[in-house]
Amino acid sequence: MDIEEFFKKMNIIIKNKELYVEALTHNSYSNENKKERHYQRLEFLGDAVLQLNVSLYLFNKFKKANEGELSKYRSSLVKRESLAMIARKLNLGDYVRLGIGEHDSRGFDKDNILADLYESLTAAIYLDLGLESLQIWLNKTILEPNNLLACLDFKSDFKSELQELIQIDKRSDLVYKLVNQEKIDNNKILFTINCILDNMVYGIGKGLNKKQAEQNAAKDALSKIKLFK
Template sequence: MGEKVDYIESVERKLDIHFKNRELIEIALTHSSYANGRKDIKFNERLEFLGDSVLQLCISEYLFLMYKDKPEGELTKKRSLIVCENSLYEVAKRWDIGRYIRMSKGEEITGGRERTSILADCVEAIIAAVHVEFGYEVARKFIIDNFKDVIKKAMENKIILDYKTKLQEILQKNGDVSIDYILVKFDGPPHRRKFYTEVCIDNKDVLGKGVGYSKKESEQNAAHNALSNLQLKS
């Protein structure tokens, strides 16, 4: 019991919010894999469903009120960037929430604590828990406080969903350039394989390096690193 209290209190400190209903935040932090074969365990998918709607409404309202000069089409695009899986993942990483999610051992050893979809879903479940416990006004403040950096990046066109495409656009704007993603190595057991990729131009200059639990993820991370390096040089 003491461990459970410590675990919940640690999460509350991360979120800067205190729940009277401890079961609610515990459910928000429980992945469906943890409940497999346990009928008495509730998991966070229902909360995730509610949290998605609360998040959409709060962000829509905020953009509507704060950016009165923006047309509907632009606000829709900005909202989609703010509430996308990658943005939710960014919030989850800031909270370090992956370490607190209850999941099966199988899910954990295959990288579940770092999986974008699991962390993003957990953020939505936490938002729902805040809404259920404290009501809309507190949930709205909680969302805006925690998404203000994401909102700023979206409005400044700094959120990139596909780093490989963005890198290609930048490198080839003045002519054709050969861009290659080279798998340097991989290690780890089959169920937890880690891939290391370098992105090069014209088969020589290494622009960036990336690591991921799939080739696709490692290539995207290499492109992200390359874009960061190019910004430092400019």
């Protein structure tokens, strides 16, 4: 499926296909193939477009929230981990053009590249089709209710919270141990990590990268520790 088919499924009919090719071209590919265009300029614009539209959404959605609360919500939604999570759900890594070295190091599944892809495509839609199609894109991706809740959950740093808790209780050091990694659909790898405390497994977490799996393991451990406090 090419990028036109990808957007058709969202009822978005693109006009300038070359703009989206640029949005999906990493600088490693551009350098190796002596192409001038890659996605960094679009990613710059997409970041600004995303910041504005997410701010407007939050301003209208949470009418009683103060400036500090709105800033925290926005930060959680547009941070790299959140955008990368959405990009993985959309399988954007299947469409990116990478240089050989970057591809071999699994650049198509790196958080920073996936987040950049989401931002560059956001800019491409805005430039190519305007606000109406941009709103469709945002509503079906970052502002989709399940994605929205999942992204807002990133505002919690479960690893830091768990570390603070065990320091208060004067427990031994935490250990995060990778216990399994398996290939799943579209060349993705699912990591399983155990959160070990006092030589016991307190939490188990899974994720499409190690950081995400560690956060989920810490979250699992926190829920159990708090249950018995």
